[in-house]
Amino acid sequence: MSNYADIVVIADQIKNDLRPITFELLGAATDLAKKLGVKVQAIVMGYELGDIPQTLFHYGANEVFVVDKPELAEYTTLTYRRAALAVLEAMERPPHILLCGATTIGRDLAPRIAAYFETGLTADCTELEIGDYEHKGKADPAKTGLHKDCLYAIRPSFGESLKARILGPWKNPQMATARVGTMMPNEPDNSRTGKIIPVSVNFDESDFRVSVEETVYEVSNTVDLTQAKVIVSGGFGLGSADGFDVVRDLSSAFADSAVGSSRKAVDAGWIPYAHQVGQSGKTVRPALYIALGISGAIQHRVGMSNSATIIAVNKDEDAPIFQFAHYGIVGDLYEVAPLLKERFKTAMAGDVNVAKVGG
Amino acid sequence: MSGYKIAVLIKQVPDTSSKAGVNPDGTVDRARAKKMLNPFDKFALQKALEVRAEHGGEIIAITMGPPPAKEILAEALEYGADKGYLLTDKRLAASDTLATAYALYSVVKYLGDVDIVFTGLQTTDGDTAQTGPQIAERMDVPQITYLEKLAVVDGKIHGVRVIEGGVQKLTTSMPALITVANSAKPLEHKRFHNVHSVKELLRNEEELANKIFTVNLDDISADSSRVGLVGSPTVVGKTWKLGEKGGSCALFKGDAVSVEVAELVDKLKADERGIEELVQ
Numbered sequence: 001m002s003n004y005a006d007i008v009v010i011a012d013q014i015k016n017d018l019r020p021i022t023f024e025l026l027g028a029a030t031d032l033a034k035k036l037g038v039k040v041q042a043i044v045m046g047y048e049l050g051d052i053p054q055t056l057f058h059y060g061a062n063e064v065f066v067v068d069k070p071e072l073a074e075y076t077t078l079t080y081r082r083a084a085l086a087v088l089e090a091m092e093r094p095p096h097i098l099l100c101g102a103t104t105i106g107r108d109l110a111p112r113i114a115a116y117f118e119t120g121l122t123a124d125c126t127e128l129e130i131g132d133y134e135h136k137g138k139a140d141p142a143k144t145g146l147h148k149d150c151l152y153a154i155r156p157s158f159g160e161s162l163k164a165r166i167l168g169p170w171k172n173p174q175m176a177t178a179r180v181g182t183m184m185p186n187e188p189d190n191s192r193t194g195k196i197i198p199v200s201v202n203f204d205e206s207d208f209r210v211s212v213e214e215t216v217y218e219v220s221n222t223v224d225l226t227q228a229k230v231i232v233s234g235g236f237g238l239g240s241a242d243g244f245d246v247v248r249d250l251s252s253a254f255a256d257s258a259v260g261s262s263r264k265a266v267d268a269g270w271i272p273y274a275h276q277v278g279q280s281g282k283t284v285r286p287a288l289y290i291a292l293g294i295s296g297a298i299q300h301r302v303g304m305s306n307s308a309t310i311i312a313v314n315k316d317e318d319a320p321i322f323q324f325a326h327y328g329i330v331g332d333l334y335e336v337a338p339l340l341k342e343r344f345k346t347a348m349a350g351d352v353n354v355a356k357v358g359g
Numbered sequence: 360m361s362g363y364k365i366a367v368l369i370k371q372v373p374d375t376s377s378k379a380g381v382n383p384d385g386t387v388d389r390a391r392a393k394k395m396l397n398p399f400d401k402f403a404l405q406k407a408l409e410v411r412a413e414h415g416g417e418i419i420a421i422t423m424g425p426p427p428a429k430e431i432l433a434e435a436l437e438y439g440a441d442k443g444y445l446l447t448d449k450r451l452a453a454s455d456t457l458a459t460a461y462a463l464y465s466v467v468k469y470l471g472d473v474d475i476v477f478t479g480l481q482t483t484d485g486d487t488a489q490t491g492p493q494i495a496e497r498m499d500v501p502q503i504t505y506l507e508k509l510a511v512v513d514g515k516i517h518g519v520r521v522i523e524g525g526v527q528k529l530t531t532s533m534p535a536l537i538t539v540a541n542s543a544k545p546l547e548h549k550r551f552h553n554v555h556s557v558k559e560l561l562r563n564e565e566e567l568a569n570k571i572f573t574v575n576l577d578d579i580s581a582d583s584s585r586v587g588l589v590g591s592p593t594v595v596g597k598t599w600k601l602g603e604k605g606g607s608c609a610l611f612k613g614d615a616v617s618v619e620v621a622e623l624v625d626k627l628k629a630d631e632r633g634i635e636e637l638v639q
């Protein structure tokens with residue numbers, strides 16, 4: 001048995017639908033757990049959770065703590081906080097590492113848990129690793145010295161074009177939230193099982209100071225940008241809201257595609273915020289990303305640079321996006337986009353129908 | 360009692376859109392950089408102004424930082440805040456979010472009886488979005504993060520919170536802490552009248568001292584072992600530049616557009632990138 005405590009992932013679910021970030025976190029946790037020789041544990045909170053624990057096993061959890069209560073049917077900060085604390089405080093020792101998604105749930109809950117335990121929390125990580133750390137500073141003697149097998153929580157600082165490795169080895173759990181779309185999930189293995197540990201929780205009246213009146217899902221957001229295989233994005237180079245017609249048209253050439261945008265196009269009011277890719281929008285990792293009239297600012301780039309194939313169309317040969325796109329066309333997007341669509345259809349569609357019949 | 364006592368937390372951050380102090384590779388020289396009010400905090404200020412406009416009360420802007428951070432307190436007054444508090448103390452240096460949250464919580468506690476604390480969603484420098492919820496935990500109050508709209512009715516806050524693919528409508532009791540989304544209503548322009556009186560104020564030290572207060576940790580009875588390096592559970596261990604990935608773009612230019620497009624698609628096929636499977 002390892003000297004270390006286990007790695008715990010807080011599952012992110014909305015209405016009993018596990019969000020993809022949960023699988024990404026389990027993937028990251030599996031890698032970290034291997035290096036430490038420890039288990040991956042998951043905490044899932046909600047109501048009538050059914051076979052969600054099984055799914056968590058399939059994706060890499062060894063043990064699942066389940067808090068299943070009617071009060072947890074909808075996410076609220078204080079009820080989920082209480083439930084998470086109930087699980088964590090029932091453990092013999094604090095986890096070595098505790099991971100949450102950098103989602104509207106994780107970013108709401110994780111800071112409260114970290115503050116409760118007075119432990120460190122690194123935000124929006126894009127990489128997680130294990131390694132040693134020697135703290136040379138002597139200002140705080142309690143921190144000085146070599147620390148083995150710490151969590152390296154790595155995050156970009158876009159404002160400063162830096163990547164930073166944040167450490168907090170002095171107290172467990174070492175906590176981090178992971179940015180959606182940056183960690184690799186495990187291949188699910190439906191034969192994997194594990195131990196389910198039900199946990200009870202005593203709510204306090206004060207946990208109900210917030211009530212949810214209604215949760216509304218916007219129809220225009222039904223395409224989840226982070227799940228699309230192909231994203232065609234438009235930027236300020238479109239010149240007007242109508243320009244998105246060209247973007248949508250090119251996007252329609254692909255199955256499983258979605259429309260993205262730069263922040264400048266969102267700020268101009270041409271398309272809703274839900275489509276924004278980048279630092280203050282979504283991080284995406286599609287098989288194909290086509291950028292039309294986007295200059296490639298660092299804040300946009302960090303949201304899409306992990307796409308498998310990037311094609312950029314820009315009339316300015318010196319646009320920064322050509323520094324990291326895989327393929328580029330220098331030209332007017334209004335000329336290029338319709339031709340691209342046509343060419344994709346004629347040159348490539350043949351093979352596809354065969355693939356489709358097979359699949 | 361009439362109206363609400365509202366605290367708005369604002370931070371001074373490097374202005375990376377200005378060339379000053381921004382190195383060619385995008386890294387920032389903090390000492391030389393121009394400074395600005397964190398753009399996310401303007402949405403918080405707007406919400407505070409809306410609540411005061413409807414219900415009356417007092418808006419107190421709070422910042423923690425080195426002495427020049429006073430500038431953003433004056434700016435907040437120009438936008439209509441009633442007072443400003445600067446928490447400045449050498450012992451705060453190197454505070455992470457947990458320590459920062461403790462320090463800011465101590466200011467809020469010192470002010471006493473605050474009904475609503477508004478914060479920005481995140482900053483443009485540290486960019487963690489953690490400080491707000493960590494203050495709420497210290498205060499033992501409910502929070503609404505990512506808030507886009509709100510109405511205060513009968514002492515309760517009705518808020519609309521942005522979530523992935525939709526919104527949540529929530530109600531909370533007060534006191535509460537609210538982090539305001541950057542998709543909320545933008546901050547309205549400064550009123551000429553306010554700008555003018557702040558100008559006057561800055562010329563009159565005595566008056567200024569009644570509007571913008573400077574406090575240190577001892578003034579607000581905060582525990583110095585819970586801030587700064589000693590009070591921070593995290594450190595930045597190492598930083599490196601966001602590397603230039605790629606740089607090997609296959610660029611098609613100079614020909615007729617139709618030729619460029621044809622060549623690109625042919626190359627995509629030749630490179631066997633699997634794009635075929637994506638076309639419908």
Ligand SMILES: Cc1cc2nc3c(=O)[nH]c(=O)nc-3n(C[C@H](O)[C@H](O)[C@H](O)COP(=O)(O)OP(=O)(O)OC[C@H]3O[C@@H](n4cnc5c(N)ncnc54)[C@H](O)[C@@H]3O)c2cc1C
Pocket residue numbers: 234235236237238261262263264265276277278279280281282292293294295296297298299300303313314315316319331332333334483
């Ligand atoms: C804190 C912060 C957070 C941010 N977050 C984000 C974010 O999440 N996402 C994001 O995208 N940005 C973000 N930004 C903004 C970012 O810095 C850029 O301003 C933005 O990405 C620029 O958008 P753009 O490329 O569409 O516009 P521009 O930079 O104006 O580029 C337009 C491009 O279109 C080209 N063009 C013009 N006409 C045509 C034509 N007819 N055919 C072909 N090309 C043409 C031009 O050559 C130019 O390169 C953020 C900024 C800050 C400070």
Ligand SMILES: Cc1cc2nc3c(=O)[nH]c(=O)nc-3n(C[C@H](O)[C@H](O)[C@H](O)COP(=O)(O)OP(=O)(O)OC[C@H]3O[C@@H](n4cnc5c(N)ncnc54)[C@H](O)[C@@H]3O)c2cc1C
Pocket residue numbers: 121122123155157164166368369370371397399400403421422423424454455456457459463477478479480481482484485486487488489490491593595
């Ligand atoms: C590159 C880099 C990475 C960092 N990563 C981490 C990390 O992962 N974890 C960590 O704990 N610390 C981290 N820090 C330290 C962190 O930036 C500081 O603790 C900072 O004081 C507060 O965090 P923030 O800027 O992220 O604010 P956020 O939490 O993003 O700010 C949210 C809101 O809180 C309010 N607020 C924040 N700071 C102040 C202030 N000084 N005065 C008044 N109001 C304020 C504002 O309303 C703001 O909109 C990092 C710092 C750097 C430079």
